[in-house]
Amino acid sequence: MADGLFDDGAADTPRESYDSSSIEVLEGLEPVRRRPGMYIGGTDDRALHHLAAEVLDNAMDEAVAGHASRIEVTLEEDNRLTIADNGRGIPVDEHPKYPGQSTLEVILTTLHSGGKFSGKAYATSGGLHGVGVSVVNALSSHTRVEVARDKKLYAQEFARGHALGKIEEIGAAPNRRGTTVSFTPDTEIFGDRQFKPKRLFKLARSKAYLYAGVEIRWKCAPSLAGEDVPEEAVFKFPGGLADHLAEQVGGRECVTAQPFTGKQDFPEEQGRVEWAIAWPLYSEGSTSWYCNTVPTPDGGTHEQGLRAALTKGLRAFGELTGVKKAKDISADDVMNGAEIMLSVFIRDPQFQSQTKDRLTSPEAARLVENAVRDHFDHFLSDNMDRGKALLGQVMERMDERLRRKQEREIKRKTATNAKKVRLPGKLTDCSGEGDGETELFIVEGDSAGGSAKQARNRKTQAILPIRGKILNVASASADKIRANTEIADLTLALGCGIRKDCDPEKLRYDKIVIMTDADVDGAHIATLLMTYFFQEMPELVRKGHLFLAQPPLYRLTAGKVSRYARDEAHRKELEETVFKGKKVEVGRFKGLGEMNPQQLRETTMDPDKRSLIRITLPHEFEDRAVVKDLVDRLMGRNPEHRFDFIQNNAGEFDREMIDA
Numbered sequence: 300m301a302d303g304l305f306d307d308g309a310a311d312t313p314r315e316s317y318d319s320s321s322i323e324v325l326e327g328l329e330p331v332r333r334r335p336g337m338y339i340g341g342t343d344d345r346a347l348h349h350l351a352a353e354v355l356d357n358a359m360d361e362a363v364a365g366h367a368s369r370i371e372v373t374l375e376e377d378n379r380l381t382i383a384d385n386g387r388g389i390p391v392d393e394h395p396k397y398p399g400q401s402t403l404e405v406i407l408t409t410l411h412s413g414g415k416f417s418g419k420a421y422a423t424s425g426g427l428h429g430v431g432v433s434v435v436n437a438l439s440s441h442t443r444v445e446v447a448r449d450k451k452l453y454a455q456e457f458a459r460g461h462a463l464g465k466i467e468e469i470g471a472a473p474n475r476r477g478t479t480v481s482f483t484p485d486t487e488i489f490g491d492r493q494f495k496p497k498r499l500f501k502l503a504r505s506k507a508y509l510y511a512g513v514e515i516r517w518k519c520a521p522s523l524a525g526e527d528v529p530e531e532a533v534f535k536f537p538g539g540l541a542d543h544l545a546e547q548v549g550g551r552e553c554v555t556a557q558p559f560t561g562k563q564d565f566p567e568e569q570g571r572v573e574w575a576i577a578w579p580l581y582s583e584g585s586t587s588w589y590c591n592t593v594p595t596p597d598g599g600t601h602e603q604g605l606r607a608a609l610t611k612g613l614r615a616f617g618e619l620t621g622v623k624k625a626k627d628i629s630a631d632d633v634m635n636g637a638e639i640m641l642s643v644f645i646r647d648p649q650f651q652s653q654t655k656d657r658l659t660s661p662e663a664a665r666l667v668e669n670a671v672r673d674h675f676d677h678f679l680s681d682n683m684d685r686g687k688a689l690l691g692q693v694m695e696r697m698d699e700r701l702r703r704k705q706e707r708e709i710k711r712k713t714a715t716n717a718k719k720v721r722l723p724g725k726l727t728d729c730s731g732e733g734d735g736e737t738e739l740f741i742v743e744g745d746s747a748g749g750s751a752k753q754a755r756n757r758k759t760q761a762i763l764p765i766r767g768k769i770l771n772v773a774s775a776s777a778d779k780i781r782a783n784t785e786i787a788d789l790t791l792a793l794g795c796g797i798r799k800d801c802d803p804e805k806l807r808y809d810k811i812v813i814m815t816d817a818d819v820d821g822a823h824i825a826t827l828l829m830t831y832f833f834q835e836m837p838e839l840v841r842k843g844h845l846f847l848a849q850p851p852l853y854r855l856t857a858g859k860v861s862r863y864a865r866d867e868a869h870r871k872e873l874e875e876t877v878f879k880g881k882k883v884e885v886g887r888f889k890g891l892g893e894m895n896p897q898q899l900r901e902t903t904m905d906p907d908k909r910s911l912i913r914i915t916l917p918h919e920f921e922d923r924a925v926v927k928d929l930v931d932r933l934m935g936r937n938p939e940h941r942f943d944f945i946q947n948n949a950g951e952f953d954r955e956m957i958d959a
């Protein structure tokens with residue numbers, strides 16, 4: 300950023316130095332209308348409301364810099380929004396770099412023009428790019444800016460980023476100063492999207508909480524007012540965030556009677572921080588992060604600072620009170636479930652993008668941690684009962700977290716031990732890291748096994764390829780079963796033992812997924828595998844561990860759109876909906892091996908996209924002998940039993956589809 304391009308070097312006090320020389324020009328305007336996404340994150344509802352935020356942010360910057368005490372937000376019919384402040388007024392004199400143009404015109408029609416690059420006209424501003432109001436102007440069908448300065452009133456109008464005329468002096472303004480920006484978002488950009496009164500109302504109110512020194516007045520057309528949105532309101536919150544928190548917590552009971560609230564200046568005029576935190580007992584909380592009054596919903600470095608302060612504070616308090624285990628408290632233990640508001644004001648903030656969703660200024664972490672830490676230590680130890688109550692609650696969360704972690708570890712350890720003993724060479728195991736449920740895919744054929752290996756999530760998905768049709772355990776003797784390597788591998792990979800010794804607790808995976816081709820052979824193999832599970836380890840089935848994958852049979856393509864169909868009926872449905880009236884190319888997958896790893900992942904393996912069929916055992920099969928009897932009849936040596944069964948039961952079966 301060019302610092303002080305037009306600096307005359309004489310100005311010391313901000314009030315006097317704020318004129319054309321404060322305004323630097325870094326680049327020209329144009330691409331905004333063509334690429335609005337880059338500046339306001341899209342053209343959706345959120346982006347539309349971002350326009351309001353940009354103009355309001357500028358007024359807030361003026362207030363936070365100590366020049367404005369009042370802001371008026373007025374929503375009219377026809378989607379016209381007006382935001383007025385009583386600040387210094389955008390400079391109106393001719394800009395030195397643009398002869399014949401008012402500085403106001405330069406600001407409204409030029410990207411990267413602004414007074415917030417050098418920190419001279421503003422110390423801790425939400426604005427920093429010199430982009431905001433020019434973007435609003437570019438994306439509005441009509442904009443009017445009025446400036447009251449030096450007892451005169453000026454006005455200039457714009458359409459879609461271009462000035463409709465020169466700036467005009469339209470009268471005297473003996474008792475008025477400040478800037479008024481009115482704009483109507485362009486329907487060419489936003490279609491018929493309208494400002495939502497409630498959203499603007501809340502935005503205006505939240506700004507008043509963030510800066511106790513400002514009064515914000517809300518007005519909207521009677522037709523836009525409603526249950527939660529009055530026609531008029533005045534917001535002023537001398538208590539700042541503490542007021543906001545009190546409103547948010549309402550009547551909910553919290554771990555500590557007093558919330559943890561406060562503010563602190565940073566050393567060497569680097570800015571300041573304000574926070575308000577409560578720990579509701581029976582409900583989940585929420586977090587709000589702000590930098591220079593700009594909401595940063597994705598948090599960032601100021602959030603990091605607070606996390607560190609709270610975590611270290613509680614650990615130290617634990618040590619002080621002889622609670623040894625407190626050293627294991629994590630930030631999430633303290634923060635999850637809490638109602639948290641944090642607002643920082645810093646010089647030269649860095650955000651991730653123009654929409655400022657996340658703060659990235661590295662120094663904010665340290666500044667916030669140091670500032671909050673002392674206050675938190677006092678909050679805990681000034682009232683020991685209070686400190687202990689909070690510590691107790693947080694340690695409960697911690698215990699719960701550690702218990703879950705330990706459970707997972709034990710499971711993996713059993714697995715690793717098993718590995719030491721012996722795991723089948725064909726098994727590609729998962730690492731078991733992370734929180735996801737682990738899955739074993741039993742895959743038909745080595746080539747599909749290869750694709751599945753590439754398609755899998757290594758942390759949670761293990762692959763065991765099996766070759767061709769496995770032994771039918773229903774018609775084989777125990778010795779023969781034991782001697783079969785394919786079956787032995789499978790039993791070894793599962794790790795839970797068979798028949799009387801089967802212990803579902805020892806199963807090395809959360810889910811077992813049978814993945815075979817969507818053809819007759821595939822169905823046969825799946826049947827043989829199910830026979831094995833039913834006969835050798837029905838407990839696993841009963842506990843819901845066994846699943847069938849659903850690889851697609853068809854791929855339908857028309858132009859750039861492509862979809863997968865599970866079966867004939869699904870294919871018809873897609874042809875009549877997604878592809879209605881289009882010429883569709885239909886490809887048929889002959890087997891899993893025909894899909895590349897990415898297709899296989901998308902259609903069959905990715906837990907977020909696939910669907911699985913869970914194999915269950917109805918109640919009447921509580922008894923192992925009953926299951927064995929059914930298996931024998933269906934899969935045993937005598938085909939007549941099979942025939943009878945089918946005759947008596949055909950049509951009775953449904954499949955339970957689940958998103959698992």
Ligand SMILES: Nc1ncnc2c1ncn2[C@@H]1O[C@H](COP(=O)(O)OP(=O)(O)OP(=O)(O)O)[C@@H](O)[C@H]1O
Pocket residue numbers: 353356357358361384386387388389390406412413414415416425426427428429430431432433434478
């Ligand atoms: N209400 C206002 N009062 C006084 N000056 C203003 C006002 N609104 C805008 N300005 C001036 O116009 C400049 C440009 O505003 P703009 O919103 O385009 O960019 P910015 O606020 O500097 O940065 P950002 O792009 O991050 O918003 C500001 O830096 C400020 O100098």
Ligand SMILES: [Mg+2]
Pocket residue numbers: 353356357425426427430431432
């Ligand atoms: Mg701005």
Ligand SMILES: [Mg+2]
Pocket residue numbers: 406407409410411412413429430431432433434
């Ligand atoms: Mg600008």
